[in-house]
Amino acid sequence: MSQSVANSDALSDLERSLADSISVDEPWALLEEFAELNRLSGTEDEEEAAEYILDRLDANGVDANRYDPELYISQPHDASIRTPNRDFEPGPVKTISFAESTTVSGPVEYVGEVSGGLLEEGAAGEEEFADIGDLDGKIALTAAGSLSIRATSILEDKGAAGVIAIHKHDREPHNGIATPVWGGAPRLDEKDAIPGVPIVNVNKPDGEQLREWAESDDGLELEMETDLTTDWFECPVVEARIEGGNADSDDFVLLHGHYDSWFVGITDNATGDAGLLELARVFEEHSDELDRNIRIAWWPAHSTGRYAGSTWYADEFAQELDQHCVAQVNMDSPGAKDATEYTDMSCWAPEAHGLVGESIDDVTGAPYEEHFPHRAGDYSFDNLGITGFFMLSSNIPTEERERRGYHEVGGCGGNSNAWHVSTDTLDKAGKDELVRDIQLYAVSVARVLNADVLPFDHARNARAIREAVEGYDEAAGDDFDFTPVITALSELEDDIAAFQTAARAGEISAEEANDTITSLSRILTRLNLVSRGQFEQDPAVGRQPVPRLAPAEKFDALEGDDVKFLQTQLKREQNAVLAELRRASDLV
Numbered sequence: 001m002s003q004s005v006a007n008s009d010a011l012s013d014l015e016r017s018l019a020d021s022i023s024v025d026e027p028w029a030l031l032e033e034f035a036e037l038n039r040l041s042g043t044e045d046e047e048e049a050a051e052y053i054l055d056r057l058d059a060n061g062v063d064a065n066r067y068d069p070e071l072y073i074s075q076p077h078d079a080s081i082r083t084p085n086r087d088f089e090p091g092p093v094k095t096i097s098f099a100e101s102t103t104v105s106g107p108v109e110y111v112g113e114v115s116g117g118l119l120e121e122g123a124a125g126e127e128e129f130a131d132i133g134d135l136d137g138k139i140a141l142t143a144a145g146s147l148s149i150r151a152t153s154i155l156e157d158k159g160a161a162g163v164i165a166i167h168k169h170d171r172e173p174h175n176g177i178a179t180p181v182w183g184g185a186p187r188l189d190e191k192d193a194i195p196g197v198p199i200v201n202v203n204k205p206d207g208e209q210l211r212e213w214a215e216s217d218d219g220l221e222l223e224m225e226t227d228l229t230t231d232w233f234e235c236p237v238v239e240a241r242i243e244g245g246n247a248d249s250d251d252f253v254l255l256h257g258h259y260d261s262w263f264v265g266i267t268d269n270a271t272g273d274a275g276l277l278e279l280a281r282v283f284e285e286h287s288d289e290l291d292r293n294i295r296i297a298w299w300p301a302h303s304t305g306r307y308a309g310s311t312w313y314a315d316e317f318a319q320e321l322d323q324h325c326v327a328q329v330n331m332d333s334p335g336a337k338d339a340t341e342y343t344d345m346s347c348w349a350p351e352a353h354g355l356v357g358e359s360i361d362d363v364t365g366a367p368y369e370e371h372f373p374h375r376a377g378d379y380s381f382d383n384l385g386i387t388g389f390f391m392l393s394s395n396i397p398t399e400e401r402e403r404r405g406y407h408e409v410g411g412c413g414g415n416s417n418a419w420h421v422s423t424d425t426l427d428k429a430g431k432d433e434l435v436r437d438i439q440l441y442a443v444s445v446a447r448v449l450n451a452d453v454l455p456f457d458h459a460r461n462a463r464a465i466r467e468a469v470e471g472y473d474e475a476a477g478d479d480f481d482f483t484p485v486i487t488a489l490s491e492l493e494d495d496i497a498a499f500q501t502a503a504r505a506g507e508i509s510a511e512e513a514n515d516t517i518t519s520l521s522r523i524l525t526r527l528n529l530v531s532r533g534q535f536e537q538d539p540a541v542g543r544q545p546v547p548r549l550a551p552a553e554k555f556d557a558l559e560g561d562d563v564k565f566l567q568t569q570l571k572r573e574q575n576a577v578l579a580e581l582r583r584a585s586d587l588v
Contacts, residue, residue: 003435006365010358011443014289014450018442019363021282024431026056027274027335027438034270035426039261041073041301041308042233049259050236053277053298057240060281067237069312072185073305074098074230076175079200081164082223086213090206092172095226097304098179099199104161105223106137108214111155113143135160139222141210142166149180149541152195162198162224166207168407173201174420175262177304182537183311183380184301193539198226235260235300237309240280244290244449250324251514252293253448254386255279255441256310257331258302258378263422266429267412271335272393273298275438282442292326292449299378303420306540310380318535321384326518327352327448327456328381331441334393335434336413337427338400342368344414345392349373349525350464351456352389359444364436366394373529375543376410382529383536385522387456389444393437453504453513458520459497462489462584465528468545472552479555479563480570488581492588496520499588516587523584527577548573 079095136159257272299309409419418424466489503513
C-alpha cells in the first residue's frame, strides 16, 4: 500500500521515488508485533522490541549498531490510597516515575488547580500556591491535570508529605514522570531536584470525592502508598547508519524517536518506530542518491528516564554531533487514526519553517501551524545548537477532539483516550495516516540530505529572537534597556539575509555556505532555546524564547533590592548575548 502525494510536480525525482516507495507493509508488521509488548524500559519486552528492530534492519540490508548504556530510570509499579474513616473504593490509582517509593499518612488539604500547560511539562509558578501556608505533615490534593513538575517542587518545599493529582477525566489517569532532570540521571549538584515525596494520580470523580471530604468540617485523613524501582538499568539504544553517495561528506541528519512505551503504546510511539524502520529501508535503497549521511536512532527510557536514551547519545557522541550533524528530526506519534492536520502538535525551529511548511504543502496539502519548540520529547540536542524540526506529528482536528470530549495531551494525535494509558492499542492507528506521515518525513529529510545549500533561514531565526527580546524590553519598561541586543539582532538579520541571497546565487561556495549555516545554528539555536552550556542539558520544564533574558518579565512583581539584583543578572546576560551575536556577525 502506498499513496499519492498532494503535489507530485513539486517533488524532485528522488523525493517522488522516496514517497512512492513508502509501503504500509513493514510498518504495520512492526505495529502488530509491538501490540503484544509492554515496552517499559528495563524489561524483557523492551529488549524483545530492540531485537525485532535490529532483525528487520538486517533483513533490509541496513547497517546497525546496538549500544547498552546504563541509564537511570524509574519504573512505577503500584500505588494505593486508603481512607480509614471513609467508605471509599477508588478507580485506577497510579504513581509516576521518580516519585518517592514509600507510605505516608496524614490530613488532606486541597490546594487548588495548576494552570501550567501540558506540553510545557508543567509551567506553574509560585503564584499558583501563594495562598497556601505550611503543609507540614499534610497530603496536598491538587487539580493538576498532568502533574506540574514545578507544582510538586513548591508543594514539597511547603512541607507536603505527599501529593495527589486529580486528572481531568473520568477514566484511567495518564502515566507520567515527576523529575525535572533531563536525562534522568542528575549531576551530583542537582540530585536534590528529584522529588522526595510520594505522588499519586486519581481520576476526576475520585478526586472530586476526596476534595469534598477534605473541605468538609470533619476533614479527611488518608494513607497513600507508592511502589517504584528507581535504579540504573542497561537499556538498548538502536542506531542505523546509512552512508550517502558522497564519500567526501561526514555530515549527517539524525532522525530519531523513542521505542519504549507505557503499556503497548501503539501511537506513542510504536507508529514512530514503524516509520523510522520504513524510512531506514527506503533511504538504504536510495543511499547512492543521497549527498549526506543519515543516522536513524530508536531511544529507550523516554518515558521512565526523562529522555535518558537520547541524552546518553547526546553526551556520548557530542563531538560528532557538534561537528557534523546538520539537523535533528524527531518522529513521535505519527499515524494516529483521524489525524489529518499539523496544527497543534508539530513544532520546529524558526529557521526550518520554510522547509517544513513547503514539505507539508507538497506532500499532504494539509493545514499546519508553527509552534515554538517545547522543552519536551527527545529534543536532547538543543544545547548542542542543532536545528530541529518536527517533534510530535499530525493531529486530529481541534473541533473533532472537542466533539469527542478529549482534553489536551502531548501525543497520540491528540487522542486523550490513548495517551499514556492502557488503551493506546492497535485500533488507535490508521494505515493511510501513517503512510502519509512517513512520506512527509521522507521528503522533508531528503530536502536536507540533498540540499546544495542547507535550507535553513537564519535571518528568520534572528528575527524571531529579536521579536522575543522586544517583548522583554517592553515588559521591563524603565527597569532595563535591551536596545543593544535588539540593534545587534536587527543588523545580524540583515547581514544573514544578504549572505543567504549570495549563497543561493552561487556567489559563495556551497561548502563555505553550509559551514556558516551550521555555525549560525550552533549560536542562534542555543540563544533561542536554552540557557545552559553547549554540552549541558537544560531542565525539563517550560521555557520561553531566549530564556536567558526571559526573567525581564518578573520586574512588575519585584521591589527594592530584588529589582537591582535582576538588573545585575540581566546586564551580565546581555553582555554574554552580545558577544555571541558578534561571533554570529563575524561568520557572515
